[in-house]
Amino acid sequence: MPVGHKHEQELTMGTPYSAILSLIVTAGVLNIIMGLYSLSGRSKVSMVKAFFVFSMLAAVYAFASALELASGSLNEARIWIKVEYLGMPFLPPLNLLIIMSYLGMERFLKRGLKICMFVIPAVTLVLVMTNEWHHWYYRDIFARASTVHLKVDMVAGPWYIIQGAYTSACMFGGIVLLLLSWRKMPSYRFQLSTMLLGLILPLAGDFLYLGGVTPDGMDPIPVIMTVTSALYLWALASKGLFHVAPIARDNLFTSMRDGVLVLDRDHRLVDYNPAAAAMMPELGTGSIGQPLYGIWQRHTDEPIRSLMSQEEDGNFQADIQEIEWYVDKRKFHYQIRTSTIRKQGGQEAGRLIVLIDITERTRLQEELRQMAYHDGLTRIYNRMHFMKQSNLLLSEALKHEENMAFLMFDIDHFKRINDIYGHDIGDQALLYIVAICKEVLRPVDLFARYGGEEFVIALPGYSAAMAVHVAERIRSNLAQQPMPVPETDLYITASFGIAATEHLYEFNETIENDAITAGEAAATSDSSDTGERVDLLQRLLKLADRALYDAKGSGRDTLCVSDQKV
Template sequence: MDPTLTMFISLIATSGVFTVFLCMYAYIKRKETPSAYTFVIYTATQAIYIFAHAFEMSSDTIAEVKKWTMLEYIGIGAAPAIGLLIVMQYVGMNLTRTRVAALFVIPAITLVMVITNDYHHLFYKDMYFRENTPFLTTDIVIGQYYIVHGAYIFGCMLAAVVLLLRRWRQTKKAYRLQLVTLIMGQFMPMTGAFVYLMGLTPYGIDPVPMILCITSAMYIWAIVSTKMLTIIPIAKDRIFESMREGAIVLDFADRLVDTNGVITVMFPGFTTDMLGLTLDEIWIRLSGEPFPVARLEDGVQEEFSWRSAEGRECFYQIRSSVVRGRNGEPIGSLLMVIDVTEQKLLQDQLEQLAYYDGLTKLLNRSEFLRRSKMILEEDSSKQLTTCILLFDIDHFKHINDTYGHDVGDLAIQHVVKVSRRVEADAPGALIARYGGEEFVIALPDCSLDKAALLAEQIRAQLAAKEMNGSYGSIAITASFGLTQSSQRGESLQMLLKHADIALYQAKRAGRNQVRLYDGPLESPLDTPR
């Protein structure tokens, strides 16, 4: 064998050994290496290409050359596409199965065209040994499809280089060394292939397998010194788009600079087409009103609601943080928008269970007592009077016994519907279900005369409006007991007791009337409801 040929084959074999080492290393580190299996396949296809090329160069017949060429194109066709795939994963591009499969359509066709070339000669029209060379060197006359294949290979490697160069400014200095390694790993083979196709290499030898020896050595060095395969920077936009929360980036004038896809899902119509508009201008387009939350300070959070196109009310928590420039100066703000609808609904449900009566939706007894104590203390500190109105449905037991408990529940709801009208005439009034058919109203900063008038209005409206249904018509009346706080500083318990006494006085007097507390009752338990 010619010494020059031996030297070339030795270099190529060394390149193959380095590449196999890379393949084995990536496989061993597959559990801790992002995209390890992709890199394993990449280096494996390169190794196939390199060793097949070495065997091709040592062949002394065209038939043997063709055999090794078929194997060689497993690597030549697939390696550039896989290299581009690795780069795309490195920079954080979104890769679907369809996109990945599309990368390998041309390489698959290329392999078929090479294997079947003797039948159509579309890949190379002729293959022959060069003359006047110190050793046998193969050359070809290219066919039409060879141009397609060559353009695709150059396109893959060029695209990989461009993607990596575009990441230069966004890559921290700690990662730029491995970025350079990846760029050179794509750029050097591309340059070598171009020089080969231009016919500028010695004896017409393909330099790419030997160049891969250099790139493999660079990869090995980068793996050892920069942990290239185990530490891969995650692209900013990849993080931005994979966040579960909505993100809105504003400049110092509250104009939209950027947003992620989650915001579009939360608020359909909020898109990057609105870049440059202020948040208020965007919100006016979406809802007809300015943004419901004022400009937030750094670290502050607030909640707001949004009604979707389907009419569903959603609740969001918004958190603000300052975006600073290189010198630390504030240049804008980042708004994180979190969907808290489920938590809000759960909180409302728990609040309903804790504070409200299930049948009437009025405050329950315990919550009424808690809030009324606060009202009484506040009115007392301001030397104001508080009125307590206690009332219950007349002959409620008779309604239950005659019509059933379901109709009894309807009677309670009927009384609630009428009595709630007091809220319009007495802002701040607290209405609660105090017992089975008994209700209580606390009237802050209210005179006794005004409270008596409100009570009479409720009584008269109840008496005037019968309850109608499939059960017929039922006359519903109620008896009322009213009391007022004084300067003596009565407790809430004492006022409720006084109102209860007045209520029983109304019962004794014939029901369906309002009585004011005027002193203790001798035996209130003797009067039936």
């Protein structure tokens, strides 16, 4: 990429410099082709307009340098020097502008800054065009004496020093930015290398020229332009230079809410985005190139290798898995997506791991599940889920000729509690009763809110007599443990009704048919009668409800066992 400034030019006639002239003209042609290619739509160049202007101004500089070199008089050379400055002073800031844009730094490129970047080049152009009046840029331009070929020496003025310093600053700035991005953008090192060469080669040539070590004292910058322009055009057309601008990649990569980890084939970390760093606070620049195992295992018990499923031929396949993740003792749920990164030839280059935070989604799913299966206030099973699960348990009990009991109870005078103490205390009373019951019940028992203040318990493996003991423990615990309310204690009582499989008519003779009936009910969740087959669960619950009614009629705070068979 041609950038630089001129101190001295040699004026030639004849053929000694024909090869050099050809190279310089070639550089101009290459820059025109490069600019037109960027506008053709075949190249997705970042900041197309800036790149096009850069290429055209570079072409102007190249052609003018060639014509100056071929000039036959001092006045002719002076004219072409002015033409050179139509392009040359603007190339360094344009180059820096393109690099900053490519590296995703457009947030810094405000309109005011862009204007300021071209103030010094614009002043330079004006001073060069009017140099004969003030000599601020060149104090003098004269032909060198005692040479075979006409040569021109230039004595620098004060603004020449300013322009030269600004040119060097832009070039060094571009080099520093590219080097700083080298480690952060390993996938774009070809592009970075191309741009670095486009800066380093002209800068090195300029220093050699200033040191007086170039052949015959010639400025090498126009010749170097041939190399850098050819390199850029080759990279632009065949190697995808700028095709996927890192600004887009970097903005996408860094702004993603999902954590992204890039690993090589040995599971060593190649790159990561800020979201991944938040999920794994131990990540840092020192983690690059290191195995990820240690950091990974600090946050989950899921081995990282288990995420890498393989086919028989050894090719990794994409995998999706949900895992629990811990950060500073806080629990998260992540969906882990892994996929293979392959080179253009299909060879495996590494792995891409995306960590998607599904903690909120998991929480909402759990809430929906709770709402579907549990009562909203007491958090025990609701009636629908109780019926479904009880059908399954009853089916298993009948198949294995085991007992199963059902206990229904109702809070005595619950309306009076609401009327006297308010519905808030009424809700607390329901929660208090649930807590008392859970102290008595086994993990296998099903406990549900059947209605407003009515509850039901399924006791697999229990006979009616065993269920009586359970009901009595709950009743006595309620009576002995009043619920504290403001300024007093609230004594809560309940009435209980019990029924068991032994209350089914001709239970022993009809087990097989009844088990089939219960199984069908469980599979379909249908509690209605099916022809002559009456749902066994509904029979038992009806018996328990009748027993509960009898308990209320006998004075409440008591229990009754069904004395009927159905």
